[in-house]
Every structure is written in structure tokens, then in C-alpha cells.
Amino acid sequence: MAAVVLIGAQWGDEGKGKITDFLAEKAELVVRYQGGNNAGHTVVAHGQEFKLHLIPSGILYENKTCVIGNGVVLDPKVLLEELSYLKECGVKTGQLLISSNAQVIMPYHRLLDGLEEDARGEHKIGTTKRGIGPAYMDKSARIGIRVGDLIDEEEFAAKLKRNLADKNNLLTKLYGAEPLEYEEIFNEYREYALKLKAFVADSSLVIDQSIQSGEKVLFEGAQGTLLDLDHGTYPYVTSSHPIAGGACIGAGIGPTRIQRVVGVAKAYTTRVGEGPFPTELRDQTGMMLQERGHEFGTTTGRARRCGWFDAVIVRYAARVNGLTDLALTKLDVLTGIEKIRIGVGYRLGNEVIYEFPQSQKIFRDSVPVYEEVPGWSEDITGVRRFEDLPEAAKLYIERVEQLTGVPVTLVAVGPGREQTIVRESIF
Numbered sequence: 001m002a003a004v005v006l007i008g009a010q011w012g013d014e015g016k017g018k019i020t021d022f023l024a025e026k027a028e029l030v031v032r033y034q035g036g037n038n039a040g041h042t043v044v045a046h047g048q049e050f051k052l053h054l055i056p057s058g059i060l061y062e063n064k065t066c067v068i069g070n071g072v073v074l075d076p077k078v079l080l081e082e083l084s085y086l087k088e089c090g091v092k093t094g095q096l097l098i099s100s101n102a103q104v105i106m107p108y109h110r111l112l113d114g115l116e117e118d119a120r121g122e123h124k125i126g127t128t129k130r131g132i133g134p135a136y137m138d139k140s141a142r143i144g145i146r147v148g149d150l151i152d153e154e155e156f157a158a159k160l161k162r163n164l165a166d167k168n169n170l171l172t173k174l175y176g177a178e179p180l181e182y183e184e185i186f187n188e189y190r191e192y193a194l195k196l197k198a199f200v201a202d203s204s205l206v207i208d209q210s211i212q213s214g215e216k217v218l219f220e221g222a223q224g225t226l227l228d229l230d231h232g233t234y235p236y237v238t239s240s241h242p243i244a245g246g247a248c249i250g251a252g253i254g255p256t257r258i259q260r261v262v263g264v265a266k267a268y269t270t271r272v273g274e275g276p277f278p279t280e281l282r283d284q285t286g287m288m289l290q291e292r293g294h295e296f297g298t299t300t301g302r303a304r305r306c307g308w309f310d311a312v313i314v315r316y317a318a319r320v321n322g323l324t325d326l327a328l329t330k331l332d333v334l335t336g337i338e339k340i341r342i343g344v345g346y347r348l349g350n351e352v353i354y355e356f357p358q359s360q361k362i363f364r365d366s367v368p369v370y371e372e373v374p375g376w377s378e379d380i381t382g383v384r385r386f387e388d389l390p391e392a393a394k395l396y397i398e399r400v401e402q403l404t405g406v407p408v409t410l411v412a413v414g415p416g417r418e419q420t421i422v423r424e425s426i427f
């Protein structure tokens with residue numbers, strides 16, 4: 001029995017796609033448990049680059065079962081486009097299963113995401129405008145349409161009618177927008193339902209049976225710890241639970257089933273959208289990281305804000321996720337920087353704090369306290385063993401381990417599957 005949860009230890013975009021793809025090779029089942037097509041995974045496989053938003057990265061292996069769990073908000077149009085994109089690329093995809101309890105993103109969710117963002121003015125969150133927040137709002141309000149409803153024509157018609165009456169009120173009266181047409185949406189989504197029906201399953205049962213029979217299961221979180229609705233930098237967060245605990249709720253398994261929790265952290269820090277980011281670099285080094293790290297969003301194309309590695313937030317991620325391992329990605333991007341900085345605490349007036357603050361006001365106003373470590377200039381993209389890394393790179397990794405309290409088990413030195421240093425196998 002081996003169930004591993006893989007999560008983002010920062011603000012998302014840590015390179016989870018690559019690590020999931022790497023670990024998926026050994027897993028029989030790969031499960032996505034939250035978020036939707038706000039996520040974007042870039043995976044390089046078969047010498048080709050793939051950009052996925054919704055389908056678990058494990059799909060690139062022919063013999064894997066990939067599950068979209070109940071905690072996901074699913075845009076059927078995007079899912080079907082992704083499936084045909086993979087087909088066009090000539091990838092023989094594995095088997096896909098969709099939880100009948102996953103929530104469906106509707107056209108009014110996408111529309112409202114944009115309108116709500118615009119209405120926030122200077123307090124905007126910087127959402128991906130994919131309808132994620134509004135779809136989770138409907139889930140909490142207990143009016144959401146689930147995949148199981150979508151494939152049941154009568155149920156879908158009734159729920160869509162009820163919802164649309166409310167949403168059109170909101171659209172026209174609050175936002176002065178045009179109302180949406182019932183027939184149009186119904187017909188569009190009926191087509192999706194017919195195409196997706198064959199994939200729908202009781203995914204919690206499938207996952208449980210797989211774990212019980214001794215198969216290896218990988219739970220893949222989207223976004224990252226600091227975007228978690230409860231534990232992230234609220235309100236600049238997403239509307240789901242990317243932390244490891246989210247896997248239990250979003251996949252329908254109990255915490256006792258999980259053996260290992262791997263946190264993926266970039267060797268520096270990035271953030272998309274609004275919100276505080278103490279170690280952000282608004283200088284040449286920040287621009288260099290952005291360029292060399294190709295720090296532009298897979299989903300929205302937005303430039304990611306870049307900064308030094310912040311050990312406080314990754315130690316916090318270790319706590320709220322119960323991390324057993326760290327996968328440190330993009331170490332090669334730091335090559336050539338003479339002196340590398342690591343954020344080790346935050347200064348507030350005369351006080352220095354070493355734990356992630358509970359108050360977002362404190363986080364916003366804090367100034368990072370740095371430690372400086374020597375950099376390296378050797379090309380490390382071809383290194384496959386920890387021992388062969390330059391001394392300074394080894395010291396950097398060891399310092400990350402000391403500051404976060406988590407062993408760095410995997411190190412990524414490039415985007416390719418093979419550009420990974422394994423210090424201990426996860427499965």
C-alpha cells in the first residue's frame with residue numbers, strides 16, 4: 001500500500017507537473033483532487049512539451065488511470081479540448097475517470113468571475129477568470145451542478161433552470177450585463193454530457209480499491225499552500241484546498257491511507273496575481289529569474305513575480321501539510337548568481353519573527369531578513385547525482401533542509417523527465 005500526496009509548497013507554479021510526471025511513472029493511479037483549469041502544468045515528455053490544465057499529468061503514460069476527483073471544479077469544454085489536444089499530439093493516453101461528485105463550471109461562473117474581479121477595483125485578487133471562485137461558491141451554497149447531474153438530462157434541466165434564473169438576476173440587476181439563454185447553455189452542455197458520460201465513475205471507490213490492492217497512488221495537488229483558502233494568504237488565495245489535507249476531502253479517502261507528503265518548492269519564489277510577497281525582487285535579479293526560469297503563466301500567460309527562496313513559508317508549508325519530503329525544482333535557474341539570498345525571517349519595526357504570521361497585515365508589512373550563501377557558476381543541467389553537484393549547490397540544498405526541517409529528496413535541474421536528481425525514491 002503506497003499513497004503519496006504531492007503538493008505545492010509556495011504560491012503554485014513550483015514545477016509540480018514535472019515532478020508528478022516523474023513520480024507517475026511508478027504509480028498505477030494519479031488523482032487530481034482540487035482546483036480546475038486555473039492550474040497549468042507544463043510537462044516535457046517524449047521530447048515534446050505538453051501544457052495541461054485539468055487532466056492529471058499521469059495521462060501521458062499509456063497504462064495509468066487518471067482520476068479527476070470530487071474536489072475539482074470541471075469545465076467540460078476545457079476537458080474535451082484537452083483530450084483532443086492530446087489525441088492530436090499522437091499521445092496514447094491512459095484511462096481517465098471523472099468523479100460524479102465533481103462540480104461543473106458553467107458559463108455564468110466564468111462571466112461572474114470577470115465581473116466580480118472588475119467590481120473589486122483596487123482590491124482585486126488577480127483571479128484567472130476561469131470561473132473557479134464562483135463555481136466553488138455555488139458548491140458551498142449547495143446549488144452547484146455536479147457531473148452526476150450533468151449526465152442526467154432531467155436533473156440537469158431542472159438545476160440549470162433554477163440556477164440560471166438567479167444568475168440572470170445577478171448579471172442584469174447587479175452588474176448591468178446581458179442575461180444568458182437557457183436553450184443555448186442546455187444544448188451546449190448536453191453535448192458535453194454525452195461525450196463525458198463514459199468517463200464518469202465512483203472515484204472514491206476506485207481509489208480505495210486501488211490502495212487496498214497494493215497499487216501505488218499519487219495524489220496531485222494544484223496551485224500551492226499559500227493559495228489555500230484557509231491556510232494561504234487570504235484573501236489573495238484560490239477557493240479550494242491545495243494542501244495535503246485537501247486530498248482526503250477532494251478524493252474521498254481517509255488520512256490514514258497516506259504514507260508520504262511531498263512538497264514541491266522552487267529554488268526561488270514566484271507568485272502570480274495580487275497579494276503580499278516579502279522576498280519579491282523588483283530589480284535586475286528578479287527579471288533575470290523571470291527570463292531564465294520562463295516565469296510566465298501556463299494558464300493566463302501573465303508574468304510571474306519573482307524573488308528569493310523564502311524559508312519561512314516553506315517551513316510553514318512543512319507544518320500545514322505534514323511534509324515528509326521536499327522536491328526542489330529549477331535549481332539550474334540560480335546558476336551564475338554570485339551570492340544567493342534566502343529569506344529566513346521577517347522584520348517588523350524592531351522585532352524579527354521566524355514563523356509565518358497569522359495576520360495578513362503583518363505579512364504585508366514585513367521586510368525579509370536574509371542570509372547570504374555563495375552561488376555556483378558550473379552548468380548543472382546534466383548532473384544526475386547529488387555528489388556531482390558543485391559544492392555551493394550542495395550547501396544551498398542542505399541549508400534549505402536545515403531551515404525548513406524537511407529532507408530534499410528530489411532535485412530538478414532542468415525541465416526534462418531525466419533532469420532529476422533522486423536522493424531517495426519516493427515510491
Ligand code: IMP
Pocket residue numbers: 011012013038039040125126127128129130132133222223227236237238239272273274
Ligand atoms: P482563481 O483560482 O482563478 O480564483 O485565482 C485566485 C488566485 O490564485 C490568483 O492570485 C491566481 O493568480 C492564483 N492562482 C490560481 N491558480 C494558480 C496556479 O495554478 N498557479 C499559480 N497561481 C494560481
